[in-house]
Amino acid sequence: MRFHKLAISLIMAGLIGGLAYKGYDEYKTSQASEPTVEVATDDGVLGGLEVGQRAPQFELETTEGQSVSLADYEGQQVILNFWATWCPPCREELPELIEFGEDTGIPVLGVNATKNERLGKRDVDAFLQEVPVSFPILLDETGTVEKTYRVVALPTTYVIGPDGIITAKQVGPVDFDWLHDRTK
Structure with missing residues (x-):
């Protein structure tokens, strides 16, 4: 036995x-x-890139298939918002981002974490049918940009100065006042 x-x-x-x-x-x-992904190597940014660091360049396609690069906005202040359709705080802040971009003319780029969407681009397209936005929605289908910026939670928003340096960062939803105060 x-x-x-x-x-x-x-x-x-x-x-x-x-x-x-x-x-x-x-x-x-x-x-x-x-594929190899260039990730910030400063150990001090484990929770994401921080204020004072240079915003890494990237190029992604919009939901319409146009190629958009951060370099396209060189010399301008830019709001870079990482989000997903399934994220309640992301949905909550979207009207604030739309209003801010329309009222100020400061470019807003919505980087969708498409790799984390259940049906990928189809989820994004369906969501945008419900909630149309007035700024480019960029599809991070491989998660490359999310990894490069070391995004640890959604939503995460960066304010990037005309010189390409991050001037403000918010993990969690933003509102019009927060955006306005950080872009003066």
């Missing part, structure tokens, strides 16, 4: 070890095929 228990235990341990090795091998293979 003890021999049977020992044999079964050894077989189970072998199966578990084999599955673990196979899983690790698949993980290693999948990591090798992912």
Whole structure:
């Protein structure tokens, strides 16, 4: 009887070890095929990039398929807002971002965390049918820009100065007054 228990235990341990090795091998293979992402290397930004740091350049497509780059706004103040359709605080702040952009003329760029949407771009398109926006919605389909900026929570908003330096940051929803106070 003890021999049977020992044999079964050894077989189970072998199966578990084999599955673990196979899983690790698949993980290693999948990591090798992912594109390299430039991420800020300052250890002080584990919670995201901070005020005073240069905003990393990026290029993403809008929901209409146009290519938009942060460099397109060089010399201007820009509001960069990371959001998702399933995020209640993101939905809550959207009217404030729309009003701010329309009232001030300061460009607002909405970076959708498309990789985290259940149906990807289809979720974004459906949402924008309900809530049309007056600023570009950029699709971060691979999560590259989200990783580069080290976004840890949605929504996260950055105010970027004309010189490309981050002048303000808010993790959580923003309102018109917060945006206005940080863009004077």
